[in-house]
Amino acid sequence: MAEVDESSKPMFAGLSDVSISTDIPVEGEINVPVGTSSQDDEYSTLDEPVKDTILRDLTAVGKKFVHVMYPKKSSALLRDWDLWGPLLLCVTLALMLQGGSVDSKEDEGPQFAEVFVIIWFGSVIITLNSKLLGGTISFFQSLCVLGYCIMPLTVAMIVCRLVLLGGSGKVSFIIRLLVVTASFSWSTFASTAFLADSQPTNRKALVVYPVFLFYFVIGWMILTFSQST
Amino acid sequence: MASSDGNKNTNTEPWGGFDDNIIQGTGSAVIDMENMDDTSGSSFEDMGEMHQRMKEEEEVAAEAEATEEETGEDGEFLGMKGIKGQLGRQVADEVWQAGKRQASKAFNLYANIDILRPYFDVEPIQVRNRLIESMIPIRMINFPQKIAGELYGPMMLVFTLVAILLHGMKTSGTVIREGTLMGTAIGTCFGYWLGVSSFIYFLAYLCNAQITMLQMLSLLGYGLFGHCVVLFVTYNVHFHSLFYILWLVIGGLSTLRMVAAIISRTVGQTPRLILCGTLAALHMLFLLYLHFAYHKIVEGILDTLEGPNLPPIQRVARDLPVVATAAVNAMNVTVKTLGVILQSH
Numbered sequence: 001m002a003e004v005d006e007s008s009k010p011m012f013a014g015l016s017d018v019s020i021s022t023d024i025p026v027e028g029e030i031n032v033p034v035g036t037s038s039q040d041d042e043y044s045t046l047d048e049p050v051k052d053t054i055l056r057d058l059t060a061v062g063k064k065f066v067h068v069m070y071p072k073k074s075s076a077l078l079r080d081w082d083l084w085g086p087l088l089l090c091v092t093l094a095l096m097l098q099g100g101s102v103d104s105k106e107d108e109g110p111q112f113a114e115v116f117v118i119i120w121f122g123s124v125i126i127t128l129n130s131k132l133l134g135g136t137i138s139f140f141q142s143l144c145v146l147g148y149c150i151m152p153l154t155v156a157m158i159v160c161r162l163v164l165l166g167g168s169g170k171v172s173f174i175i176r177l178l179v180v181t182a183s184f185s186w187s188t189f190a191s192t193a194f195l196a197d198s199q200p201t202n203r204k205a206l207v208v209y210p211v212f213l214f215y216f217v218i219g220w221m222i223l224t225f226s227q228s229t
Numbered sequence: 230m231a232s233s234d235g236n237k238n239t240n241t242e243p244w245g246g247f248d249d250n251i252i253q254g255t256g257s258a259v260i261d262m263e264n265m266d267d268t269s270g271s272s273f274e275d276m277g278e279m280h281q282r283m284k285e286e287e288e289v290a291a292e293a294e295a296t297e298e299e300t301g302e303d304g305e306f307l308g309m310k311g312i313k314g315q316l317g318r319q320v321a322d323e324v325w326q327a328g329k330r331q332a333s334k335a336f337n338l339y340a341n342i343d344i345l346r347p348y349f350d351v352e353p354i355q356v357r358n359r360l361i362e363s364m365i366p367i368r369m370i371n372f373p374q375k376i377a378g379e380l381y382g383p384m385m386l387v388f389t390l391v392a393i394l395l396h397g398m399k400t401s402g403t404v405i406r407e408g409t410l411m412g413t414a415i416g417t418c419f420g421y422w423l424g425v426s427s428f429i430y431f432l433a434y435l436c437n438a439q440i441t442m443l444q445m446l447s448l449l450g451y452g453l454f455g456h457c458v459v460l461f462v463t464y465n466v467h468f469h470s471l472f473y474i475l476w477l478v479i480g481g482l483s484t485l486r487m488v489a490a491i492i493s494r495t496v497g498q499t500p501r502l503i504l505c506g507t508l509a510a511l512h513m514l515f516l517l518y519l520h521f522a523y524h525k526i527v528e529g530i531l532d533t534l535e536g537p538n539l540p541p542i543q544r545v546a547r548d549l550p551v552v553a554t555a556a557v558n559a560m561n562v563t564v565k566t567l568g569v570i571l572q573s574h
Binding site: 114117118125128129131132133134202203205206209210213216217220 | 342345346349350351352353356381384385388389392395396410411412
C-alpha cells in the first residue's frame, strides 16, 4: 500500500500524512487453509463410497426397528431421528393395501395416495396436537416415532395377506382380527412409551387418544382388505 | 422563555403593538401559544420537532459523509477501489436483513401455533365432564349459560366421527365415484363442523345473540358426541326402529342442549325461533343423512365375515329413502323418453 501511495498522482500529496507508511507493521493473519484435506476426510462424507453411506443409513434404520420391536425407554429414536424408516414402512403398507385395478368398477380398496395421505397427515395432526397440549418433543421427532411405530401393523399386513392366500372364511377372519388387534395395541403401546414422556403427567390420556384413533384407522384398513379376484 | 426576537420585527405600529406586552410581560396570565418558538422545549410537539430535526441532521451528515467518500476516493487508491462496490453491498445487505426481518415477523405472526395453545388447555377429567354434559339440556334460559371455549374435545370428536363413518362406509360397500372414501368422510365431517358453525354464527350475528365463534365451534363440536354414539351403535346393530328411537332420543337431547344454550343468549322471540329452528333442523337432518347415505341394509345377508366371497352382483342395493327412489325413477323415465325421441329423428 505504501508504494502505491508514493507513485500516486500529485493531487493526493496532501494526503500523504494519512496514508500508511512503511514502518508501521502490518498485523493480522492471512493464512489460507491448505493441505488440511486429511483432517476433513473424517468429517465430510462426500468422498466415501456409496455402499458405506447406504450401509450406515440402513444400520441406523435397522437399529430403530429393533427399538420399536422391544419398546423400552430409550432415547435413541428421539435423539437421532430420521424419516427413512417411516417412508419405507408407509410405501410398503400403501403398496400392499392397494386394492383392485384401475379399470375395476368397484373401487373397493384404498388407493396408494389415500393411505399415504392418511399416514402423513395423521402424523402431522397428532404432532400438532401434542405440541399444543404442552409437549416438549419436536415436530420431526414426533413424526419419526409415529412412523416407526407403524412397523407392527406392516408386519400384520404381511401376515394377513398370507392368511388370505389360504382362503377367506370365518376362521381366517378371526385369525386376522386377532393379529391386527395385537399389532395395533403393540403400536399404540410402543408410541406411547416414547411420546408420553414428553407430556405433563396428567395429560397423557389426551395425547394417547389421537394416537389410538390413528392406529385404529390404519388397523381397520388392514383388516378390511380383501383380495379382489 | 420565549425569545422576543421574532416578535420585535412584527411591531410596526407606532403606538407599539400588543405583542410586546404579551410576550415580554412576566406577570401576564395569558401565554400566547402561537408565539412560542421551537427552542422552548416545553411542549411535546416541540420536543418531537427537535428530535426530528436532530435525526434529519444526522442523516444529512451521514449522506454528506457517504457522498464525500464516494467522490473523494473515486477509485483513485487501488486499495479502496471497491468502495463503491462495498457501499452497494452494504445497501444490498441491509435490504436483505430488512426483508428477512419482515418475513420472519409475518411467519411468527401467522404460522405460530401458540395462538391456538390456550384453546387446548384442558384436563382429561374436564373433557369427560363436558362430553357427559353435552347430552344434558339445562333449562335455565333467562340467564346466559356458560359455554366452554376449547377446541380439543370438538376436534377429537370430529376425528372419531370420521373413523366411525369410514367403518360404516366400508361395511356397506359404498362406491365412491370421484374421490376417495377417506376424503369423503373427512370432507363431510369437517365441512359440517366448520360450515354449520360459521353459518349459525352468522345468523347469531344477525339476530344479535351473545355468542362468539369459538363458543359456537365448541358447542357444535360437543354436540357431535350424540351423533358418534348413535352411528356407532346403528352401524353394528341393524334395526331401523332402533335407529329412529336413538335418533329422537340421543339426537334430540344433544340438540336441546345446544338450543337451550343459544336461547339463553338471545333476546326476542323471533330471533330465538330463527336460530334454534335452523340449528335443530340442521343437526337432526345431518344425523339422518349420515345414517342413510352410508347404511347397509338388510341384516343377515351381507356379512363382513364373508364379504370377499360374494360376487359383485349379489351386493344389495343401498337403502335410499322413498323420495330419492321416486326421483331416480322419474329421471329414468325422462331419459328413456328422450332417447326414444332422439332415435325417431
